[in-house]
Amino acid sequence: MYIVRKKMEIAGCHSLALSYDSKCSKLHGHNWIVTVHCKAEKLNADGMVVDFTHIKEQIHDYLDHGNFNELLPFNPTAENIARWICEQIPECFRVDVEESEDNVASFIVD
Numbered sequence: 819m820y821i822v823r824k825k826m827e828i829a830g831c832h833s834l835a836l837s838y839d840s841k842c843s844k845l846h847g848h849n850w851i852v853t854v855h856c857k858a859e860k861l862n863a864d865g866m867v868v869d870f871t872h873i874k875e876q877i878h879d880y881l882d883h884g885n886f887n888e889l890l891p892f893n894p895t896a897e898n899i900a901r902w903i904c905e906q907i908p909e910c911f912r913v914d915v916e917e918s919e920d921n922v923a924s925f926i927v928d
Contacts, residue, residue, distance in 0.1 A: 820861060824854045824873045832886040832894040845885075848917050850896075852877065854903060855912035868909045876906045896923035 831847035834840065854877065858867040886894035890902060900913040904925050916922045 820867045821857045822867045824870050826852050826878045828882050835893050851916035853914040856909035900925035
């Protein structure tokens with residue numbers, strides 16, 4: 819099994835629709851640290867699991883400096899963002915989204 823990992827910093831803002839009062843309901847920003855984990859039993863014709871540039875184009879280039887409420891069709895919690903990122907890259911099996919230091923959400927394909 820081959821495994822690759824791509825780590826990116828993504829600047830972006832969001833506001834959360836929550837069932838309780840929270841300062842996170844107001845528009846605010848983060849410098850998110852996103853780590854995308856991909857795997858394959860066999861390498862592709864180019865000798866890769868997936869091109870790191872492809873991951874960057876799909877995720878970083880789409881989200882960076884954006885309003886996640888406008889870019890994503892769901893309540894943009896770190897957990898939901900992790901799931902969405904994983905769904906964008908077929909080889910992806912895990913995504914870690916660090917919203918701020920020591921606040922990390924992970925999505926792992928079962």
